[in-house]
Amino acid sequence: xxxxxxxxxxxxxxxxxxxxxxxxxxxxxxxxxxxxxxxxxxxxxxxxxxxxxxxxxxxxxxxxxxxxxxxxxxxxxxxxxxxxxxxxxxxxxxxxxxxxxxxxxxxxxxxxxxxxxxxxxxxxxxxxxxxxxxxxxxxxxxxxxxxxxxxxxxxxxxxxxxxxxxxxxxxx
Amino acid sequence: xxxxxxxxxxxxxxxxxxxxxxxxxxxxxxxxxxxxxxxxxxxxxxxxxxxxxxxxxxxxxxxxxxxxxxxxxxxxxxxxxxxxxxxxxxxxxxxxxxxxxxxxxxxxxxxxxxxxxxxxxxxxxxxxxxxxxxxxxxxxxxxxxxxxxxxxxxxxxxxxxxxxxxxxxxxxxxxxxxxxxxxxxxxxxxxxxxxxxxxxxxxxxxxxxxxxxxxxxxxxxxxxxxxxxxxxxxxxxxxxxxxxxxxxxxxxxxxxxxxxxxxxxxxxxxxxxxxxxxxxxxxxxxxxxxxxxxxxxxxxxxxxxxxxxxxxxxxxxxxxxxxxxxxxxxxxxxxxxxxxxxxxxxxxxxxxxxxxxxxxxxxxxxxxxxxxxxxxxxxxxxxxxxxxxxxxxxxxxxxxxxxxxxxxxxxxxxxxxxxxxxxxxxxxxxxxxxxxxxxxxxxxxxxxxxxxxxxxxxxxxxxxxxxxxxxxxxxxxxxxxxxxxxxx
Numbered sequence: 001x002x003x004x005x006x007x008x009x010x011x012x013x014x015x016x017x018x019x020x021x022x023x024x025x026x027x028x029x030x031x032x033x034x035x036x037x038x039x040x041x042x043x044x045x046x047x048x049x050x051x052x053x054x055x056x057x058x059x060x061x062x063x064x065x066x067x068x069x070x071x072x073x074x075x076x077x078x079x080x081x082x083x084x085x086x087x088x089x090x091x092x093x094x095x096x097x098x099x100x101x102x103x104x105x106x107x108x109x110x111x112x113x114x115x116x117x118x119x120x121x122x123x124x125x126x127x128x129x130x131x132x133x134x135x136x137x138x139x140x141x142x143x144x145x146x147x148x149x150x151x152x153x154x155x156x157x158x159x160x161x162x163x164x165x166x167x168x169x170x171x172x
Numbered sequence: 173x174x175x176x177x178x179x180x181x182x183x184x185x186x187x188x189x190x191x192x193x194x195x196x197x198x199x200x201x202x203x204x205x206x207x208x209x210x211x212x213x214x215x216x217x218x219x220x221x222x223x224x225x226x227x228x229x230x231x232x233x234x235x236x237x238x239x240x241x242x243x244x245x246x247x248x249x250x251x252x253x254x255x256x257x258x259x260x261x262x263x264x265x266x267x268x269x270x271x272x273x274x275x276x277x278x279x280x281x282x283x284x285x286x287x288x289x290x291x292x293x294x295x296x297x298x299x300x301x302x303x304x305x306x307x308x309x310x311x312x313x314x315x316x317x318x319x320x321x322x323x324x325x326x327x328x329x330x331x332x333x334x335x336x337x338x339x340x341x342x343x344x345x346x347x348x349x350x351x352x353x354x355x356x357x358x359x360x361x362x363x364x365x366x367x368x369x370x371x372x373x374x375x376x377x378x379x380x381x382x383x384x385x386x387x388x389x390x391x392x393x394x395x396x397x398x399x400x401x402x403x404x405x406x407x408x409x410x411x412x413x414x415x416x417x418x419x420x421x422x423x424x425x426x427x428x429x430x431x432x433x434x435x436x437x438x439x440x441x442x443x444x445x446x447x448x449x450x451x452x453x454x455x456x457x458x459x460x461x462x463x464x465x466x467x468x469x470x471x472x473x474x475x476x477x478x479x480x481x482x483x484x485x486x487x488x489x490x491x492x493x494x495x496x497x498x499x500x501x502x503x504x505x506x507x508x509x510x511x512x513x514x515x516x517x518x519x520x521x522x523x524x525x526x527x528x529x530x531x532x533x534x535x536x537x538x539x540x541x542x543x544x545x546x547x548x549x550x551x552x553x554x555x556x557x558x559x560x561x562x563x564x565x566x567x568x569x570x571x572x573x574x575x576x577x578x579x580x581x582x583x584x585x586x587x588x589x590x591x592x593x594x595x596x597x598x599x600x601x602x603x604x605x606x607x608x609x610x611x612x613x614x615x616x617x618x619x620x621x622x623x624x625x626x627x628x629x630x631x632x633x634x635x636x637x638x639x640x641x642x643x644x645x646x647x648x649x650x651x652x653x654x655x656x657x658x659x660x
Contacts, residue, residue, distance in 0.1 A: 036590035038220060038247045065311060067620055086434055100426065107370050107419045110312050135312045142311030143618045144591075145380040145660070147274045147422040151429070152249050152447060171249070171274050171422075172381055172591075 032060030041144070042153075042169040050091065053156070053164040054098050054126060055116040061099055061149075061170065062112055067141035069112050070133025077132060079105070079113075082125035091122060091156040095166055098126050099149045110135040147171040179223040183207070183214060189243075189643040193227050200231040200444055206576075207241040208643050213635060216588070217245055225252040228444045232257060233452070234265020236518055236525060242532050242582035243639040244631065248273070250447030253531035256580040258516065260525055261453035266441075267461055268450035269432060271528030272511050274425040276465055277472030278383075278416030279507040280555040281349070281480060282566065284402070286499035287409040287491065289389045292655065293611075295490055296387060300613045300656035302486040303385055307479060309378035309660035310617030315478070318373040327375060328360045331470030332477035332505075335375075340481040342496075347544050349505040350534060353473040355512070359463025364427050367464075371420025371471060376478035378415050380621060380660035384560060385483060386412045387656035391563075394648040398568050401550040402503050402649065410652055411487070411500075412564055413479050414557055416509065421468035428461045453513075453526050462511065462526075469510055476505055503566070504544075504553035508533045508583035516578050527578045535569030535581040535646045543569075554646050558585050558633030560614065560625060560657045561607055565637045565648055572644035581646045585633040594629035595620060607657070616659040625659065 030052050032045045043060045047053030062069065081101040083093035105111045115131035135142070148171045156166045186192035186206065191214055193205030205226035209217055217223060222245045229251055230239035236258045245254030250270030259265025292299065308315050319327060326334040332353025333346055346353045378385060388410045393399045404410070417424075435451035436443055443449070451457035480502065484495035491498060510529055515522045536543050536552040543552045551568040558564045573579050600619025603626045607614045616622040640646050 034592070036592045038590065039253075039587045041591060067618060084430060087430070104366060104370065104423075106312070137310065137313055137617075141618060142380070143620045145311045148426050150249055151433075 030056045037169050040172050045166045047164045050164050051118040051121040058113050067143045069140050073131035074134040075132050079130045080127045092154050095156050096149050144172045177221045179218045179221050189639045198227045203230050203235050203238050205230050206238045209243045210639050213243050220247045222247045222252040229257050234259035234263040240577050244582045244586040244636045246586045251530045255530050256532045258525040258527045258578045264452050266450035267453045267458045267526050269425050269428045270447050271530050273509040273530050274422045275416040276421035276468035277507045278509045281413045281476050281505035282503040282555050283411040283500050284503050285409050289407050292409045296656045297613050299490045300615050302490050303658050304615040306486045307482045311380050314373040315376040324368050325360045327474045328467035329358045330354050331473040335474045335477040341477050345502045348502045354470045355466040358466035358470050362460040362463035363467050367420050367423035370423050374418040375475050378660050383415045385658040386654045388652035388654050390650050391653045392651040398550045398649040417468040417472035420471045424464045424468045506533050506555050531583045532580045533583045535573045536579050537569045537571045559627045559630035561627035563651050563653045566650050567646040568649050569646050581640045582636050585630040588631050589629040591624040595623040598623045612654050613656045
């Protein structure tokens with residue numbers, strides 16, 4: 001299934017690229033790139049839609065956390081995230097909330113997001129059915145603990161032609 | 173490292189190992205910035221724009237004396253890491269979550285022992301393996317105990333004391349822990365359900381990244397009287413634990429950064445950096461943050477207390493004796509990411525100030541009432557860990573720290589290479605083997621993580637400590653070299 005293909009009901013299912021992919025090439029659909037930021041790590045993400053951006057950002061964060069994580073979906077769950085309304089309808093806030101929700105799921109249930117089926121993505125909230133792999137410390141290898149998605153140099157933009165880009169830094 | 177800008181502003185020599193950023197440098201600065209560094213370190217410090225952050229912190233409402241920075245300073249979120257700032261609540265002084273950091277009460281504790289180096293060296297691998305088995309460490313690794321909601325409330329309010337009461341430690345451990353292992357004024361109701369959910373199975377877990385456990389040998393004594401007071405003897409083995417408040421603290425910081433982001437506008441603050449978001453200490457937001465921060469600080473002390481219990485158990489197993497018989501006493505435990513209300517002298521009067529230490533350690537001198545009674549003639553132990561291949565130091569606070577830095581000094585070495593740079597062309601297994609060639613046994617859950625933490629990635633902590641000593645803020649008591657390292 002190709003990225004962004006529409007399913008009945010207007011939802012799109014984002015296909016899963018190979019796990020652990022990290023590219024430093026120029027921008028491409030649904031890609032992420034890491035960069036150094038003093039003692040922490042930054043991500044630059046591009047997607048062909050806001051949904052694609054959110055999915056790719058999630059994969060990017062977990063690729064940093066995992067040396068060798070789960071690759072098969074073991075459980076599905078609904079994930080919803082919505083920034084505080086007082087902070088406005090801001091795609092950057094939405095991205096941070098979404099990633100924080102996924103980090104919370106990992107920390108409390110050891111779930112690693114692998115596949116995404118968005119019911120709603122912006123401006124005020126995101127809702128998705130997420131296929132998770134289960135992290136097993138006996139079989140998998142993690143590398144870095146992400147303490148938080150920071151607000152430093154946080155930027156999310158919709159560009160010409162409907163592409164989306166994001167840049168953010170993780171406190172590790 | 174690749175923070176995009178280097179500092180171009182003024183750094184005026186201001187005494188031995190002191191550099192001033194005058195408050196005329198930048199609109200909004202209420203006090204000068206003072207950076208403690210020697211001529212070589214100040215050139216490093218210029219490179220990552222941390223000095224600009226020192227100037228920004230000087231703009232905080234109610235800031236007293238100066239915006240301070242230690243010789244291990246490097247760039248952080250809003251506040252630099254290695255920064256100290258004290259505000260006066262009575263003057264509308266603020267508290268800022270960025271002045272504490274995500275890992276609230278990240279800190280260090282040091283155990284002494286009666287074991288000599290030549291007793292431990294033949295068994296170092298066995299000991300490191302035992303610690304690695306017994307102490308949960310690494311990403312996604314939970315603790316042996318999952319605390320109920322009721323227990324979590326006690327962790328938040330009683331800190332290390334609750335852990336000792338449960339049988340995981342000795343009563344005298346609390347005498348040798350900063351704040352007795354718990355700050356008063358923790359408010360569990362100011363802590364989100366999400367923070368509790370993240371933290372309830374992480375008490376007694378090391379974490380990952382730059383957290384570690386080390387088996388060390390005391391290889392040089394500089395101050396015999398202080399070493400004796402602390403129970404430290406040359407050639408004996410010590411154990412160092414570096415960890416913090418885990419996901420519990422990270423969530424609290426996240427929660428309150430969100431809350432505080434609206435507060436600056438609400439209170440009419442003009443801040444040069446939005447990441448300095450803050451609220452008056454005497455405000456609803458300020459009180460709630462401090463209540464939650466104290467809960468996280470207490471959680472971290474509980475965490476390090478339980479980690480110590482597990483380490484004592486591992487040592488006891490390997491050497492076939494009880495921990496008490498091996499003399500595994502706690503020397504001291506310090507926080508290096510925290511905000512505390514402390515009395516300090518301002519214009520000749522003692523005032524309660526909100527002291528932020530972000531990557532900085534409290535260092536009280538001899539005679540201070542908060543120094544444990546059995547150390548009071550000497551001063552407060554200050555633990556300064558280095559990177560895993562070199563050494564760590566034990567210092568003691570000096571009076572100049574109270575006069576100048578609100579009783580604060582540095583906290584460690586600080587990175588000089590990014591993670592990518594450090595790991596480039598180096599595998600974790602090679603780092604392990606290089607350490608082994610120097611007689612250091614390393615175990616890690618992640619080889620890639622180990623590669624990012626090798627010695628060359630860090631500054632030399634001896635250089636940092638030398639500055640603190642030359643500046644008169646603290647003096648060295650002893651140096652400890654690693655024999656074994658456990659990382660998550």
